[in-house]
Amino acid sequence: MTALLLKGGRVVDPAGAGDGAFDVLIADGAIARVGRDLPVDGAEVLEIARDWIVAPGFIDIHVHLREPGQEYKETVASGTASAVAGGFTAVACMPNTEPVNDHAGITQFILKKAAEARRARVYPIGAVSIGSQGERLAELGEQKTAGCVAFSDDGRPVATALLMRRALEYAGMLRVPVIDHCEDPSLKGDGVAHEGYHASALGLPGIPSVAESLMVERDISLAELTSAHVHIAHMSARQSLRAVRAGKDRGVRVTCEVAPHHFTLTDDALDGPVKYDTNLKMNPPLREAADRDAMIEGIGDGSVDAIATDHAPHHADEKMLEFDRAPFGIVGLETAVPLVFDRLVHTGRITLARMVELLSVNPARIIGVPGGSLAEGQPADLTILAPDLPVTVRAAALASKSRNTPFDAWQLRGGVAATVVGGRIVYQNPDAR
């Protein structure tokens, strides 16, 4: 394979080369050199605009690819196409497929599909319990050998404190984190929106913030007991963040992620012109302004480790239902980067270096995979960004099979120019030249 030289852009690589006008030379699918004015020497040259950013590939550690079993919503192929269109060189996919990914055969199936698709890398997350039913531990060892990078019963919390303790101990032995969807089922009840004024006004049963934070506190205590690593999925409530900060201060191995919709939207969106818009229904739900603002603050001050989309595709027919009957979830792979730019970077809340930490450095570290930096020898996974590109979100034009996004027609500033995986350009944005 010929070498590839990325010439002319601005590298932002906080865990490696730092920040500067560097060229990047790629050979045999790995980073060969990063430096100023590198000689061409027969390499294929990719001209990068001077204001574009060259960063280590973004990794989304919370994605639902829906295959096996729900291919009408998304497949590994369409999901990874959506990922690279969103600037992600790798995704970690959750096990709540049909059947649930609780044994090695399914992990192998997913990896096979990812290899056939040849777009983003896929790191499967295995179920903690068989069928995610919360009764018996799944074969975590076998699953790790097959390729799982973490364990979760996502869609549900890990059912009991005892099971979570054992899972942390066992996964800790395997040096793999447990990712928990933190929610107390009895407090959540049949809730479909954040418990607050808007849910009350619309007659929607509410999910109180404490349903999340109570479970977060449980998991942090258990991680403390077991000295294992717990990762809090899709954190949304300020009380949860408070618990995470306290845990970190005590030295507990807790990390957390926030999804773009939780630093952008609040439950005020429910009072918009289209009432009962099911594209505003997700779990955890959109919360109050104080929660959104707390998430932004945590993202800025380092208490929040990663941004992960919780990309949850659903078919249009499934979302065209009464609000309480529609499934939870929105797609997110292709809107994450523009939202991070528009709402966090351009508003001065975070630097570009911090953006790369949240989307690449930390996710790689949390699930223990290569990436997160452009150091020599690292896989040649890069995300090339156009920070001032005007982006109009068009649901009908998404690469994902599904269209369930609340951001349709939003005009944002900042987007993806190109995505490189293993030295191959897997995506180029036609609007970014």
Add this chain to the structure above:
Amino acid sequence: MPQVMDADRMSRALTRIAHEILERNRGLDDIALVGIRTRGVPLARRLARTLQEINGDDVPTGALDITLYRDDLMRHAVGPQPLVRRTEIPFSIDDCKILLVDDVLYTGRTIRAALDALIDFGRPRAIQLIVLVDRGHRELPIKADYVGKNLPTSLRQSVQVRLLEVDGTDEVVIEEEP
């Protein structure tokens, strides 16, 4: 705006009509007045008073709202919806001679609606029509039995009857549509 009747002429017209009623019906047996809202109602009450002064008997008087019977009700999306008001006919109309009272007779559609409405209330022996002004241009075979003034008009004109009880003054004027 040319005034075609002033308060004095209106009053004399109503008095004349009252005498005609008595003459034609040979008295007031089984007679009742029903005014069509809005301005037919005060006109009916004035007639009742005049009849009482001349003849001595009280004439039962009612108010009829014909909004829900109009044939053009559901056809105009433009403009305010006519406000529906109460019909008040506190007596049986069966076997009565009903004298319908309205301010202006024009296409005749209001009277047709009033006839439909009345028949839902009972079975009068006869119905006669009293109008203050007949301005012509009938679209239905309707004729007034008692007319205060015949007023030939063009389609571009509109006739406004103003009454003390409703508008604060008594007069009839013609307006040109622009």
Add this chain to the structure above:
Amino acid sequence: MTARTMERTDHTGAPAASRLRSRHLLGIAGLEADEITLILDTAEAMKEIGTRPIKKVPTLRGRTVVNLFFEPSTRTRTSFEIAEKRLSADTLSIATATSSVTKGETLVDTVRNLEAMAPDMIVTRHPSSGAPHLLSRVCRSAIINAGDGTHEHPTQALLDAFTIRQHKGRLAGLKVAIVGDLLHSRVLRSNALLLTTMGAEVWGCGPATLMPAGIDRLGLHPTTSVDEAVEGADVVMLLRIQHERMHGHFFPSVREYFALFGMTSERLRRASGNVIIMHPGPMNRGVEIDSDVADGPYSVILEQVSNGVAVRMAVLYLLAGRDEMAEEGPP
């Protein structure tokens, strides 16, 4: 005062609108004070039709109204049917307990199949909050919400307001106490919105477990004390308590509920001298309301039912008169 203002004011002096602004009635939330006044004034005239020998006017002749009820309801459905027939509309009632919905057909598909008969209006009751809003986006007919989940029941609030206005002459400045399961009540939300829009002071009373979050932002004075709520009240409205709620740990027993919150003649003594007692029905005697009170001299509960027909006739008439279906598709 000119003729126009004499004819078109409510008793607080606020003028009535000349027509309704929206082609649907999805909730009180979409209505302003002048539109509420218009509906109540129109209902006055409609009420008179019920006193005639022939209780029918030809106004909606040739219009088709479908009553699409996904929740069982004899009272509301019958009330709408009578209202529609009195206006000479062609009516069709579909109670979907036994129909295609149980076979798994979605709400949207059910309604799209109805469109074949091109109903002018669909009156719908559904167990999910927001179902009428979804319908208004996918079908061409005008939608009237006859109760959606725990969200709104606008015609109930309108007939309640009509009843109050009949007795008190106005809505503004009255103290209204609403007592019961506030959390799950669509009647509460609609009434709270309507009464506060029209200038009444509304108190919401019930167990703490049944108080909706953000209740004060809904315009209500919240209290768990019945005595405080009823003190000087001009109107006391009781809401139904569902026995199933005991399973959600909302209250331990109906006996205790009655002891703490049931409306008795004793409790009522704190209310104003000419208080009126209201209930949307059906009543649980001995739970939220004592029989003495339900059948007593202050109760206007039966009038509410008969006013329901007049108010629903007014709503049907005012929405049908907008006649925009021919010109527009779905919004």
